[in-house]
Amino acid sequence: MKFINFAVVKFSTFVVLGILTAYFYPIPAILIYFVLALLFGVFLLWFWTRKQLIQNIYFGIAAYLCFFAIGYFSYQIRLPQFQPKHFSHLIVDDNPEIIQLKINQSIKPDQFNLKYFATVNAINGIPANGKILLNISKDSLQEPFSADEILLVYASIFEIPKPLNPHQFDYSKYMKNLGVYGQIKISEKAVLKTVDGSKTLFGIAQNFRAKIVQKLHKTKLQTDERAIIQALVLGEKNDIEKNLYNAYAAAGAVHILAVSGLHVGILYLILSFLFKPFLQWKFGLFFQAILIVLLLWGFALLSGLSPSVTRAVTMFSFFAVAKLFNRETNSLNTLFLSFLTLLIINPLWLFQVGFQLSYLAVFFIVWLQPLFYRIGYSKYRFVRKIWAIVTVTLCAQIGVLPLSLYYFHQFPGLFLLTNIVVLPFLTLLMCGGILIVILAAFQILPHWLAEAYNYVIEGLNTFINWVAVQDEFLFKSIHFSALKVLGAYLVIIAIALFLKKMKYRRLMFSLLAISAFITIYIYDEYRTSANQLMVFQKSRQTLIGYKNGKDFVVFKNDSTTNISENYPIKSFKTAINIDNYSEEKLPKLFQYKGKNILVLDSLGIIPKQKNTHTIILTNSPKINLNRLIDSLKPQQIIADGSNYFSYVARWAETCKLKKLPFYHTAKQGAFPID
Incomplete structure (x- = not known):
């Protein structure tokens, strides 16, 4: 692939290494100033060596150490012990306190509680910060809270409990990777006062989405079909029933329900088509790029700024800017540039499953899809379109398979059939869903259109359920350790490199990678054989x-x-x-x-x-x-x-x-x- 900026790849690697080092080996707060002084010396070394006409090894070392330090400290400063005003320094023995909270967003409720992410503004009148998980019992709450609303509550902040059984999902760890280090469980009686807080863009978007969802509830759309539209267009998955979600997962189509790069790409194509007349003007390209980027970020805000959506919108933004200034670029450069940018802004995303799977899927599509596409190239346009869907699906699945097995321990054997059937119609579903959401927002959605869309989504759900019940093609309870993940990716990369250019060295590297994976497999069998x-x-x-x-x-x-x-x-x-x-x-x-x-x-x-x-x-x-x-x-x-x-x-x-x-x-x- 031409014009690959390997510097961006290397810098991204060192930022990741810095974040992982801070995650596993955070330094004590007392040593922070010593390390900062040391890194300042590294920065001075880089600043001095960069002026030399011919760069020496010290320049490279200093540059990589700087990016390592950026990753390390961008993660470190987000830990509670490095935030003097974090609420964890103000609470004592889980005693009840008067706490001022600001609602950030609502999340999926459980059987008994409505759930929100909230920011702590003050405890007993003392300014504080930090995110918490707010649980409010459903029976006690008359009306749900909205984003940017400020609550004054009398409650205790507790730690989110760790799992009580080994090898269970660690909800506490999951929340810490979101920056949430405590929770409050209350009824509405504990809420002393509520007022409207200062508006934020994210809060406005969340409230706007909630209003659209309310209006969709008043339409003729059926429950399951409405939930699918909300997931496709708004990124709102709270109304999807568990059985329906499990069916999509078993069919290998769960990516349809999670607003991701696929949806952003479809929206980008729709907006490019709608704004094509702008290109006839003198500065039409400029206005087209600005409008598309703004609308894409508006969509990202509306859908909750999930890692996969943010990744996709950031990439498309870089593409639009490069096109605007007529700069040469490619997908791989843009992918790593967005990866580097987002990790510097929020290093916690590195530990989120959606972020990991999103980048791996796109990387393997960009890297391997041209190779796969050439293998099955056909002179017939229809066959080429189908083959393009097949190759993209295969490359994405190859990229995420080891990590998916590690996290979810199952493999949908009919994923290819599902995507061949569903993906060609996804653009139509997105266009129809956007139209229905707009019409419902203005309360002018005709019944015939709602019923027609009900019929289409019902057909999609019927097909997904049919695929999901083919139990012989759904492989469950697959043991896949972290070592196997590393070994599997080593094998995939080695074989891909060999297929791209068949050389003796690459063949030997592939054989060594396969041998390493077999060794890992044997070790894993031995490790798990103890009584x-x-x-x-x-x-x-x-x-x-x-x-x-x-x-x-x-x-x-x-x-x-x-x-x-x-x-x-x-x-x-x-x-x-x-x-x-x-x-x-x-x-x-x-x-x-x-x-x-x-x-x-x-x-x-x-x-x-x-x-x-x-x-x-x-x-x-x-x-x-x-x-x-x-x-x-x-x-x-x-x-x-x-x-x-x-x-x-x-x-x-x-x-x-x-x-x-x-x-x-x-x-x-x-x-x-x-």
């Missing part, structure tokens, strides 16, 4: 898992229902790479590594076995724990999530007096028995 006994945390239920090599048995007190696809077993057995799974009735006494383990349930029947290493208390047994400890002399006691908290508190106090280790899974999480 393990785990007492899981599950409210009102007892679950004990025993892993023996590739076999996994779950002992439970309820033998009527299968829980293999439920929390917390589903993700656990995928993460530990299980081949054979079974469920059995929970025994009262069993051995593990030569140690006797006693399970006491609500009956509280104590066996005659005296040599007991561990006692597991389940279903709130009515026992005298003092007498039990004196009789059996256990080395540790575990209470799982099926017990009453009042009982657990009493047991914990008894064990404290006896100086005996006591573990409660509802507070401390699942317990592995060694």
Whole structure:
């Protein structure tokens, strides 16, 4: 590919390395000024060497260190410990405080609460900052809050809890990657006062989107069809039912529901067509570029500025500017330039799945699609169009496959069929959706148009549901570790380089990459083959898992229902790479590594076995724990999530007096028995 600016690629790489270093190894706040002084010296070195006619190695080192430092400190300064006014420095022991909040945006609610991202403005009158997750019970709230609204609440800011079982989705970590370090749970009674705050562009866009959604609710559009339109045009996915979303995911079409570069590209083509008459004017190109960029950013604001949309709009903005000034560029340069720009602005995006998948998909499309397209080139225009869709879909899937397997552990085998059928009509769906949203906003949407669009979306959903139920083509519970992700990308890149230019060195590199992946696979099999006994945390239920090599048995007190696809077993057995799974009735006494383990349930029947290493208390047994400890002399006691908290508190106090280790899974999480 001609005119690749490798400097931008290298600078982006060092910014990423800086961000990752700060993520895993943040420096103490006390050393920040020392490191800043050191980096200032590096900057002076770069400033001095750049004036030389022939650059030496010191210039390159200084330049790369500067970009490394930019990545490091752009992430570091966003951590709470480096923000003097962050709310975490003002709260004490989760005590209730008078907190002033500003609503940023609403997010998908759960079964009981409406949820918002909000900014802390002050605590007890002391200025503060920092983002929190605001949960307000649905039953207590008369009317939802809007963006830019200021609330005065009397509440406590709590940490977002970490998962209580291993290999579960870490919501706390996910929120921290969004810059959210606390949460508030209240009812409307805790809201002391509400006022309108100063308007922001993002807040205006969010409120405008909410009004459009309200007007769409008043049309003849059916529930599922309206939810699809909201997702396609407005980036509003809150109304999509879980079953429908899962069907799109199983069919390999979930990217249609998430406003992304595909939607922005379609919108760019629509706007370019609509503003084509501008090119007949003297300064028409200038006005066309400005209008398209402004409208694209308006669309990005309206859809919530998700990472994938922001990436796409930034790229198209760079393309428009390059075209405006008649500067030569290409997609790869623009991709890395937008990548570098966005990471400097917000380094937290690097850890968001949408951002990662978006850039990987576009990179592999730009890099590999020309190669794939040449292989199947046809003289027939219709065949070329279909082949273009096939190649783009294949390249995007190749680019995101390892990371998708790592995050989601499933692969939709019919993704190609889905995209061949859906993508040709997506432009029509977008155009129709935009028209319907505009007409609904002005409350002039004719019934016949709404019903016609209902019919089209209903047909799309029917096809997606048909693809989704082809279970034999949906591969689930695929174990894929982080090491396998790295190995897979090494293999993909090595083979792609060899196919682009078949040389002996590249062939050897490909073979070495394949050998490395096989080595990683063998190591991963060995690493996950160790035996393990785990007492899981599950409210009102007892679950004990025993892993023996590739076999996994779950002992439970309820033998009527299968829980293999439920929390917390589903993700656990995928993460530990299980081949054979079974469920059995929970025994009262069993051995593990030569140690006797006693399970006491609500009956509280104590066996005659005296040599007991561990006692597991389940279903709130009515026992005298003092007498039990004196009789059996256990080395540790575990209470799982099926017990009453009042009982657990009493047991914990008894064990404290006896100086005996006591573990409660509802507070401390699942317990592995060694």
